[in-house]
Amino acid sequence: MKGAVKRIGLEIAGWTLLVAGIAALILPGPGLLMMAGGIVLLSQQYEWAERRVEPIKREALKGAANSVETWPRIIASSTMIALIAAAGVLWFVGPDVPGWWPVADRWWLPGGKATSISQFGSAALAVGLLVWSYRKFHGNPEAIAAVEAAAKADDDREHFWGD
DSSP states (O other), rough: OOHHHHHHHEEEHHHHHHHHHHTTTTTSSHHHHHHHHHHHHHHTTTTTHHHHHHHHHHHHHHHHHHSSSSSHHHHHHHHHHHHHHHHHHHHHHHHOTTTOOOOOOSSSSTTTTHOOEEEEHHHHHHHHHHHHHHHHTTTTHHHHHHHHHHHHHHHHHHHTTTT
């Protein structure tokens, strides 16, 4: 019974994250990250999801390593995080519709406080990931080489088997 409850809970959480991640591709939020989390959870139940975990992990680690490779990239990432947080503040404060706004008032800052919370969460998550990436990869060519070697091995295996 306990195993069935766990399986159902993981499945519900996995599908919820996957669907919410797809929605967050259009709406504010960390869509790709949520989708990856959903697939990781679903990989415990489904073979199709398990086959996708390693390529997702590999690409995420490559992206993390590349994002902190140079100072201009770190600055660009930090600037984007600050802009996301600033947008969260704007949505949270919810100023009146300005006179220059060219469309209907209902399109001014849609989503309200919920959008603000999503943006704050995204910014906090991005800060955490940037710090983690910096500590793991910046100035650490061995860690970057290991990620690149794993990616090349996976690519070679895929080309060999025709996956």
